[in-house]
Amino acid sequence: KPQNERQKLPVVPQGIERDEFLKALAELKSQLGDEHIEINDKPLRDGWYMEHPNTHDSMTILDEEEFVASAIVYPGSTEEVQQIVHWANKHRVPIFPISMGRNLGYGGAAPRVRGSVTVDLGKRMNKILDINPEDYTCLVEPGVSFYALYEALKEKGLEEHMWIDTPDLGGGSVIGNTVDRGVGYTPYGDHWAMHSGLEVVLPMGEVIRTGMGALPGNNTWQAFPYGFGPYSDGIFSQSNYGIVTKMGMTLMPNPGGYEAFMYTFAKDEDLEQLMEIIRPLRISNILENVAQVRHVTQSLAAIGQPRTRFYSGTGPVPQEVIHAAAAQTPLGDHSWAYYGMAYGPSHIRAHKLALIDQEFKRIPGARRIDPATLPEDEYFWARERVARGVPDIHELRWVNWAPNGAHIAFSPVSPIRGRDAMKLFALGKRIHEQYGIDFFPAFCVGLREMHLIVEIVFDRADAEQKARALGCLRDLVDQAAREGYGEYRTHLVLMDQVAGTYSWNDGALMKFNERLKDALDPNGILAPGRCGIWPKRYRGRGWEM
Ligand code: FAD
Structure with missing residues (x-):
């Protein structure tokens, strides 16, 4: 909206009169201080990754004004979070907590309900409360990013002693990523599984500590996640049951050495045999990290060039064009790349790497790329840094595939199995072709399952492209669900649809969730x-939408 039009705002949450809302905000200002509340009446700026907005989704697939905050509030302590919650109850104002709001691809900083007051926890609550080099744990507030945690280990001279685990982009919040059940790429990549202990402000304003944190005087809050009684942490991930104000996280001991490796596989169909080879190696921990099996299209896009550099036609870039372009890069004219890491001293790595080599080379044409031949800015090195817990932002480059590049993800879960991988690959390819969209599949292989992450890159200034991307996603979700595959996580706009696919026994799980919510x-x-x-x-x- 033009600036003069936006200044008539804020967007007021539905069901409240404008004046009443402004009066309520004034009351909150008097409690927290004027400077800690901002009304969202300025032009919406998308910024870029390191200067992202907290008012809306800077990579929105809808109109930016759809999921937009009315105001932003910056609490400085757990007590202030409680005050905000009490205030919201008094005035029936919807509030939406973010830690840092870099949830790009899943809704960024936007609230689901237009006009919610966003509680931006990260700006002022950004302390690392503890780093324990004996137990290899830490305790953080919402504003601690992966970069900040990494820097703190360096400052304390502990970066050789223990590692963090970071997602592909290091600017996100350790808490925000973990409560959304995000992933990283060391053996500690399942962030939710690696956390221990939460402090949570409940929707009526009480504060609880979970696990051992409930026992006064304990020294095991970050060491034993369960405590006694029902394990309540689960209901505070991917939910709306509480605001997490502190979280314990485990850290990985330096394994005493590491070696990144990369293999490429010639044909799309090799995926089937590759997954059958990966499964036993991964479950038995010979393949140790959450590795990625990426299609060449996305690896090519990771160079950071727009698709028009390779192709000027409409519709998906033909595979011959992709392969011809990839042939000019270290990837060569192959379809898949496996990026992995072996950990431990050299004699231990050598044993594992020999086994992996022997197994991967059963696939005709499989090639191991010698890292020594790869230039410094090759994507492989970004994967190498992330797999040893060094935060990075190289991954952003494939978003340049489209002008005004934005992206949204389709992320179904499957077993690590050839036939499942091929089924999802075929389904994704068919639906992308139907909508004329380039297909970027990457399988992130966990211990017994894998997330297929498909990123749809679109021009956020092009309404027609956005509509196509959304149509494609909706079909992907429905058709995958019909085959028995569900999303591990999703964008705000798809949450109702994805939740609807988890419908066993007449939607019994959602009925339970609603009882808890009420x-x-x-x-x-x-x-x-x-x-x-x-x-x-x-x-x-x-x-619902
Ligand atoms: P936030 O945006 O702060 O939080 C995420 C959501 O969790 C919020 O919207 C909110 O609903 C909820 N929430 C946050 N904090 C709290 C709290 N304290 N209490 C209650 N609820 C809360 N993600 C991955 O996991 N792995 C990847 O490898 C990865 N790669 C990416 C690559 C690219 C190029 C891009 C653009 C994104 C990628 N992402 C990835 C997605 C995203 O960037 C990260 O997950 C990021 O860490 C999430 O943002 P955040 O940490 O700032 O969380």
Whole structure:
């Protein structure tokens, strides 16, 4: 919107009069201080990754004004978070917590309900409260990014002693990424599994500590995640049941050496045999990290050049064109690249790497790329840094594939199996072709399952492209679900649809989620609609999309 039009804002949450809302905000200002509340009445700026907005989704697939905050509030402590929650209950204002708001591809900093007040925890609550080099753990606040944690280890001279695990982009929040069940690429890549202990402000304002944190005087909050009784942490991930104000995280001991490696495989169809080879190696920990099996199209895009450099036609770039371009790069004219890392001293690595080599080379034409032949800015080195816990932002480059590049992800889960991989690959390819979109599949291989991450890159200034990308995604979600595959995580815009696919026994799981929501948040103020969970006062009123 033009600036003069936006200045008439804020967008007021539905069901509240504008003046009443402004009065309520003034009351909150008097409690927290004027400078800690901002009304969202300026032009919406997308910025870039390191200067991202906290008002909306800078990579939006809808109109930017759809999922937009009315105001932003910056608490400085757990007590202030409680005050905000009490205020929201009093005035029935929807609030939406973010840690740092870099959830790009899944909604960025945007709230699900237009006009929510965004609680930006990270700006002021950004302390590393503890780093314990004996137990290899830390305790952090929401504003601690992977970069900040890494730098803190360096400052304390501990970076040789223990490693962090980072997602592909290091600018996100350790807490934000973990509560959204994000992944990284060392053996500690399943972030949720690696956390230990939460402090949470509940929707009515009480504070709890989970696990051992509930026992006064304990010294095991970050060492034993379960404590006694029901394990409650799970309900605070991918949900809207609480605001996490502290989290414990385990850190990885330096394994005493590492060696990144890369193989390429010639044909699309090699994926089937490759997955059959990977599964036993991964489950038995010979393949040790959450590696990526990427299609050449995305590896080519990771160079950072727009697709028009390779192709000026419409529709997906033909595979012959992709292969011809890849032939000019260290990838060569192959379809898949496996990026992995072996850990430990050289004699231990040598044993594992020999086994991997022997197994991978059973696939005709499989090639090991010698890292010594790769230039410094080759994508391989970004994977190498991330696999040893060094934060990076190289991964952003494939977003340049489209002008005004933005992306949104389709991320179904499957077993590590050839036939599942091929089924998902064929399904994805067919639907992308139908919508005329380039297909970027990358399999992130966990211990017994894998997430297929498909990134759709689009021009955020082009409404027609956005509509096509969304149509494609909606079909992907539905058709994958019909085959028994569900998303591990999704964008705000798809949350209702994805939640709807988890429908066993007449939607029994969602009924349970709704009962929990109504018990914990009777006024329905906390992140309504997140992960498809709507509080009572919103249900059946047309909010789902
Ligand atoms: P936030 O945006 O702060 O939080 C995410 C969501 O969690 C919020 O919207 C909110 O609903 C909830 N939340 C956050 N904090 C709290 C809290 N304290 N209490 C309650 N709820 C809360 N992600 C990966 O996991 N792995 C990857 O490898 C990866 N690669 C990416 C590559 C590219 C090129 C891009 C653009 C994105 C990638 N992402 C990846 C997605 C995203 O960038 C990261 O997951 C990022 O860490 C999420 O942003 P954040 O940490 O700032 O979390």
